[in-house]
Amino acid sequence: MQVGLKVWRFNSRSGERELQEFEISAPEEATLLDCLDIVKDKHDGTLAYRKSCRMMICGSCGMRMDGAAVLACKVRMYEIAEAGHVPVISAMGNLPIVKDLVVDMQPFWEKFKSVNPYLQPGYDEPPDGKEYRVKQERMNVIHKEALCINCGCCVSECNAMESDPDFLGPQALAKGMRFVGDPRDGAKLARLEKLNGEHGIWECTRCYFCNERCPKGVDPRDAIAKLGAESVMEGIDRDMGAKHAKWFVTSAKTTGWLRETELVPKTQGVVTAIKQTKFALGLAMKGKVPPPFPPHVAKNVQESRRLYDLVHEQGIAGYAGIVQGEHALAKLSHGNVQGESLEQIYDRPGSFSRPYLQDEEIPSGSEGGMGALNQADTTPGEEPTKMYGDNQPGEGAAK
């Protein structure tokens, strides 16, 4: 097939930029990365881009196609070429360009390192020859976050990072959640404190571009929501963003509506609210805000109150509630037969994994034992993990 590409070239020494067009012949199964390889091999050897695995694993080949971040080795070119479209390829956003499609990942790695992306276990070693086991349901909580390959596509499209380059950003925060939600980690509260600091979780504008662009389904915005919910549950709510979120919940629970008029005093305090009086009066005169008293109560307010009570009865406040919500949404997208219980839905072949609910019984057939620490009981497993080489020939890989 014939493929057209327009590539933004950049020379960091001279600062010159140039849009260069290429027309190449490529096999029908070619990806964008294959096409760039052909350009480099046969047309212009000076073109610079990163790659390694060519199979969506290493995270090296992040770049923009028509203004949106992609993994070049994931994008098939057949339909694009067939449609006669010539895509514009450029370097990722929010990171300094070194040359052509290569960006300087140093700021990315600095933020990555700042969230301590490694386990900090807070429990004693198990008795000799034993090990701690973690229930699958507990690890399901961080399944998506653990899929991150550090490609930077989410960072490239993050609105909040455009206005504050020091914002930790979707990748570092998703990595933060990966350890906050890990039952083996002993630094949960210290991590949450840090992630609630300046340039932390509450700077996210909830634009959802990171979810949209992540090539691995990590959904970093959802991870940030989990961190926010867990912070509030743990009483780490000093940030205005946390206060804002708490007021949303109170408002929905008490009236079924979002009472915007009370948002500023509840979030920013009375003094700030008084300073905004003139602005608020202006809005009121234009009919933009309803009078705060008496508060308007929705007809079916009991539904939102029941929802609130359910979350607390089931012990799914904090990130567990958001994981539950994610699964519920996934379930909806799979269709829901009238009267089908949640258990039946999770038991369907191909259904999403059942999320962890605090204080629940271990489901039959599930691994017994838990991770560790303040979030879980520490029960040593009966048998140590088999090491590679323990297997007899023909038994397959070590467990």
Ligand code: SF4
């Ligand atoms: S949702 Fe938040 S973290 Fe994700 S891209 Fe938007 S501002 Fe950035």
Ligand code: SF4
């Ligand atoms: S969260 Fe997704 S887009 Fe962001 S670095 Fe990880 S894999 Fe890439």
Ligand code: FES
């Ligand atoms: S080359 Fe490794 S992810 Fe694309």
